[in-house]
Amino acid sequence: MFGLMDRFLKSDPSSLQKDILDHVEYTVARSRFSFDDFEAYQALAHSVRDRLIERWHDTQIHFKKKDPKRIYFLSLEFLMGRSLSNSVINLGIRDQYADALKELGFEFEVLAEQEGDAALGNGGLARLSACQMDSLATMDYPAWGYGLRYQYGLFRQVILDGYQHEQPDYWLNFGNPWEIERVHVTYPVKFYGTVEDENFNGGKRKVWLPGEMVEAVAYDNPIPGHGTRNTITLRLWAAKPSDQIDMESYNTGDYINAVVNRQRAETISSVLYPDDRSYQGKELRLKQQYFFVSASLQDIIRRFKDSHSNFDDFPEKVALQLNDTHPSLAIAEVMRVLVDEEHLEWNRAWGIVCKIFSFTTHTVLPEGLEKVPVDLLESLLPRHLQIIYDINFDYIEELKKKIGLDYDRLSRMSIVEDGAVKSIRMANLAIVCSHTVNGVSRVHSELLKTRVFKDFYELWPHKFDYKTNGVTQRRWIVVSNPSLSALISKWLGTEAWIRDVDLLAGLQEQAANVDLHEEWRMVRKVNKMRLAEYIEAMSGIKVSVSAMFDVQIKRIHEYKRQLLNILGIIHRYDCIKVAYAILILFQNMEKSDRTKVVPRVCIIGGKAAPGYEIAKKIIKLCNAVAEKINNDPDVGDLLKLVFIPDYNVSVAELVIPGADLSQHISTAGHEASGTGNMKFLMNGCLLLATEDGSTVEIIEEIGEDNMFLFGAKMHEVPALRVKGPTLKVPLQFASVVRMVRDGYFGFQDYFESLCDKVEGGNDFYLLGYDFQSYLEAQAAADKAFVDQEKWTRMSILSTAGSGRFSSDRTIEEYAEKTWGIEPCKCPF
Numbered sequence: 001m002f003g004l005m006d007r008f009l010k011s012d013p014s015s016l017q018k019d020i021l022d023h024v025e026y027t028v029a030r031s032r033f034s035f036d037d038f039e040a041y042q043a044l045a046h047s048v049r050d051r052l053i054e055r056w057h058d059t060q061i062h063f064k065k066k067d068p069k070r071i072y073f074l075s076l077e078f079l080m081g082r083s084l085s086n087s088v089i090n091l092g093i094r095d096q097y098a099d100a101l102k103e104l105g106f107e108f109e110v111l112a113e114q115e116g117d118a119a120l121g122n123g124g125l126a127r128l129s130a131c132q133m134d135s136l137a138t139m140d141y142p143a144w145g146y147g148l149r150y151q152y153g154l155f156r157q158v159i160l161d162g163y164q165h166e167q168p169d170y171w172l173n174f175g176n177p178w179e180i181e182r183v184h185v186t187y188p189v190k191f192y193g194t195v196e197d198e199n200f201n202g203g204k205r206k207v208w209l210p211g212e213m214v215e216a217v218a219y220d221n222p223i224p225g226h227g228t229r230n231t232i233t234l235r236l237w238a239a240k241p242s243d244q245i246d247m248e249s250y251n252t253g254d255y256i257n258a259v260v261n262r263q264r265a266e267t268i269s270s271v272l273y274p275d276d277r278s279y280q281g282k283e284l285r286l287k288q289q290y291f292f293v294s295a296s297l298q299d300i301i302r303r304f305k306d307s308h309s310n311f312d313d314f315p316e317k318v319a320l321q322l323n324d325t326h327p328s329l330a331i332a333e334v335m336r337v338l339v340d341e342e343h344l345e346w347n348r349a350w351g352i353v354c355k356i357f358s359f360t361t362h363t364v365l366p367e368g369l370e371k372v373p374v375d376l377l378e379s380l381l382p383r384h385l386q387i388i389y390d391i392n393f394d395y396i397e398e399l400k401k402k403i404g405l406d407y408d409r410l411s412r413m414s415i416v417e418d419g420a421v422k423s424i425r426m427a428n429l430a431i432v433c434s435h436t437v438n439g440v441s442r443v444h445s446e447l448l449k450t451r452v453f454k455d456f457y458e459l460w461p462h463k464f465d466y467k468t469n470g471v472t473q474r475r476w477i478v479v480s481n482p483s484l485s486a487l488i489s490k491w492l493g494t495e496a497w498i499r500d501v502d503l504l505a506g507l508q509e510q511a512a513n514v515d516l517h518e519e520w521r522m523v524r525k526v527n528k529m530r531l532a533e534y535i536e537a538m539s540g541i542k543v544s545v546s547a548m549f550d551v552q553i554k555r556i557h558e559y560k561r562q563l564l565n566i567l568g569i570i571h572r573y574d575c576i577k578v579a580y581a582i583l584i585l586f587q588n589m590e591k592s593d594r595t596k597v598v599p600r601v602c603i604i605g606g607k608a609a610p611g612y613e614i615a616k617k618i619i620k621l622c623n624a625v626a627e628k629i630n631n632d633p634d635v636g637d638l639l640k641l642v643f644i645p646d647y648n649v650s651v652a653e654l655v656i657p658g659a660d661l662s663q664h665i666s667t668a669g670h671e672a673s674g675t676g677n678m679k680f681l682m683n684g685c686l687l688l689a690t691e692d693g694s695t696v697e698i699i700e701e702i703g704e705d706n707m708f709l710f711g712a713k714m715h716e717v718p719a720l721r722v723k724g725p726t727l728k729v730p731l732q733f734a735s736v737v738r739m740v741r742d743g744y745f746g747f748q749d750y751f752e753s754l755c756d757k758v759e760g761g762n763d764f765y766l767l768g769y770d771f772q773s774y775l776e777a778q779a780a781a782d783k784a785f786v787d788q789e790k791w792t793r794m795s796i797l798s799t800a801g802s803g804r805f806s807s808d809r810t811i812e813e814y815a816e817k818t819w820g821i822e823p824c825k826c827p828f
């Protein structure tokens with residue numbers, strides 16, 4: 001008799017070993033007696049994939065049987081990073097694999113390094129989506145992620161002569177074992193054409209006659225939960241030429257051109273836009289958005305219709321989450337399908353639409369909001385433009401009843417913006433049609449309510465709430481910091497914190513325990529050694545692990561103020577040089593401050609959008625300053641500056657556990673949330689930060705004594721800007737900027753515009769104003785670092801206080817308050 005359990009693949013080391021070898025021979029097609037690390041990785045990945053697929057099938061069957069309300073998470077970006085370690089850890093079979101590999105002569109860690117990153121996203125928003133998928137799976141929610149399968153992910157950053165260069169990231173070159181191509185899950189997606197009136201049931205109806213059609217093919221990426229059989233789906237769409245042949249071109253005998261034109265379809269999903277701020281109304285970008293929205297909705301509606309016939313039940317079964325405005329064409333698309341294809345009456349369709357959408361915005365500045373030129377929309381999606389106009393008409397009529405004929409306000413709140421370029425405000429569309437709008441931290445939501453979306457908040461206060469971001473402790477502690485993970489489990493006496501992160505608070509009681517201190521420091525040292533090795537291999541710079549590792553890694557933006565960090569480093573360098581001069585002059589160690597200098601290794605990493613000139617200059621300045629400092633014999637080990645090239649998820653996994661101090665120093669009021677701060681916090685790294693975004697909530701959890709805060713407060717910033725040119729700037733600030741201006745680090749002309757950005761009343765991000773308090777916070781960090789006992793206690797308290805910043809908590813809030821969904825656990 002074939003028992004239920006016999007169906008499952010076995011996971012003891014010898015079964016795993018056989019599996020790996022079989023994959024070497026039959027999947028990778030190499031001899032099982034001779035294969036290299038990469039081939040071993042491929043075979044290993046396929047063996048893990050088999051186990052994922054098993055769980056994934058069971059989960060899908062279970063969901064189908066139970067038919068719960070589902071959440072569909074629509075996002076144009078997912079920054080998944082590597083999958084191997086995360087998968088085997090969530091499956092609970094990492095050690096078995098490590099043992100199996102050892103006997104074959106391979107080391108798990110080494111093979112894991114063979115994997116490239118899946119970098120289908122830019123930064124914060126995209127990595128957040130990835131963390132949330134992990135939590136959705138772990139907490140057994142019936143969830144699907146939908147996105148685009150870009151052939152080129154975020155560009156690779158190469159630093160040549162200190163300048164950033166971009167290279168394409170053709171990540172699929174060596175195949176991708178973590179996806180399953182679903183050749184039978186395909187949908188046609190239409191573009192262009194015209195809309196005609198047609199007689200229907202004695203009345204008229206609209207018919208869209210498209211001018212172009214492409215095919216969307218599904219690629220499924222299984223996302224395993226931790227400690228559960230549930231494995232959910234991230235479905236990414238790739239564009240393929242449609243099967244429908246353009247007979248005309250074939251008949252005219254232009255065979256070659258006909259084929260070439262068909263092939264053009266694939267460009268839709270070919271490349272990720274590398275900008276995470278400024279929206280440019282580009283046709284390809286809009287095509288990407290509609291392509292993925294249309295395919296996803298066809299899939300979602302097909303699944304609904306499998307077991308339901310009445311669309312009035314749709315809101316009971318479907319929640320659609322808009323990850324920023326990027327997928328908000330989904331609103332018009334649902335209306336179009338319900339009205340034009342399913343023939344629902346307009347008001348009935350509208351009633352359904354209003355119940356299914358919720359919208360998260362990740363933006364602070366109104367300038368960052370997407371606006372699609374009407375001309376562009378009209379040519380690409382003529383029917384959608386009509387629908388948006390109709391939604392806007394009804395909405396403005398309702399609005400007039402509520403607020404009267406306040407034309408200024410009506411025009412601000414309109415979905416359609418009249419101006420030099422008439423456009424559609426995607427955020428207004430998303431707000432009008434969603435039942436819930438949320439920001440990503442408490443202060444961010446306050447900003448939305450009082451500034452960015454004030455008019456809407458006054459109209460619909462009940463729609464607005466906040467969901468403070470979180471990150472998954474599975475990836476950011478368990479996968480990336482195995483030694484800390486083991487230490488935490490040992491001291492808490494349980495591994496349960498991996499699923500229930502609030503348990504980390506139990507470390508608070510031990511924060512003064514000397515034995516814990518010793519082990520804690522040991523773990524931190526091992527991680528620093530790992531990072532130091534990486535730095536040396538990559539840049540040739542030798543760094544001492546007894547120095548403080550001070551890290552700032554994130555996208556390069558003026559508002560994130562990497563420039564403030566670099567100017568602070570120049571100041572530190574200058575102080576060391578002065579101390580050295582005094583030492584030489586007086587031949588007296590006591591008189592010079594040199595002995596008091598706390599050695600630092602400053603690490604900066606991040607990508608600049610390819611068209612963002614100032615951000616690129618900041619990278620060059622960092623490299624120019626590094627060149628000077630690192631080669632100055634007067635400085636020695638007291639100060640090093642390292643720019644880590646090609647910062648991505650797997651680099652973050654290496655850098656974060658090795659950091660002593662991390663900087664989150666955006667001008668207050670500019671970072672919607674920030675999630676890097678949470679990752680560092682979990683890993684026991686102390687934060688040097690402004691009171692911005694989610695840092696405000698971190699302060700509430702761990703107390704300001706356990707971090708280094710500085711800078712203008714959010715409510716002070718607007719008045720400081722008004723004062724602008726009259727603000728007093730500290731002498732030290734003027735002097736470090738002067739060093740750059742005078743060409744102390746070379747490239748005088750090139751850096752001139754960068755200096756202009758922070759002087760002469762142009763200092764929009766208040767670097768000059770905040771400089772003094774920044775240096776004081778840095779000095780406080782130095783002082784704390786000298787007292788290693790104090791530092792270690794602060795470090796333990798950081799980890800202990802990080803529980804609130806798990807994406808498990810965020811997802812639970814969304815599930816309960818916004819989506820109205822329940823867990824649906826697949827039986828083991």
Ligand code: 26Y
Nearest residue numbers: 124125276277278279362440672673674675
């Ligand atoms: C429209 C296009 C240019 C665009 C593309 C990407 C616009 C925005 C983005 C991405 C924005 C983003 O990543 N925002 C960040 O989201 C994080 C997660 O909520 C926040 O922690 C972070 O503060 C915010 O900057």
